[in-house]
Amino acid sequence: MSARILIIEDNAPNMELMRYLLEAFGHTVVTACDGVEGLTLAHGAAPDLIICDIHLPKLDGLGVIRHLKSNLCTHVVPVVAVTAQAMVGDRDKLLGAGFDGYLCKPIDPECFVKQVDAFLPAPLRSVRLHTVLS
Ligand code: MN
Numbered sequence: 001m002s003a004r005i006l007i008i009e010d011n012a013p014n015m016e017l018m019r020y021l022l023e024a025f026g027h028t029v030v031t032a033c034d035g036v037e038g039l040t041l042a043h044g045a046a047p048d049l050i051i052c053d054i055h056l057p058k059l060d061g062l063g064v065i066r067h068l069k070s071n072l073c074t075h076v077v078p079v080v081a082v083t084a085q086a087m088v089g090d091r092d093k094l095l096g097a098g099f100d101g102y103l104c105k106p107i108d109p110e111c112f113v114k115q116v117d118a119f120l121p122a123p124l125r126s127v128r129l130h131t132v133l134s
């Protein structure tokens with residue numbers, strides 16, 4: 001099995017790297033480059049998981065997570081923050097805001113898909129990593 005993953009990210013090289021890696025492992029990727037478009041697709045594209053940058057045009061990641069977690073249709077979807085913020089305390093701040101997890105930029109191509117898969121229900125994890133994670 002594989003998952004439908006929504007990526008909300010305004011940096012094109014980061015977006016393309018994440019898309020490439022997730023698709024290489026069999027996931028389906030839907031993309032949005034600002035927070036407002038991200039919310040629209042969170043409702044319209046029925047993602048199994050959302051990866052969300054923090055610094056975004058129109059509506060930032062904290063605004064996005066506030067909307068997602070206060071809406072009955074989206075509050076159960078896991079949302080993972082991906083951001084360059086690396087200061088001590090940011091992890092707690094992001095988890096406190098409602099994110100289910102937190103990954104640091106720069107993205108590590110060796111571990112990224114495995115890190116994302118950990119937030120998916122086992123049946124939706126990419127096939128090549130399933131045995132590693134279970
Ligand atoms: Mn950004």
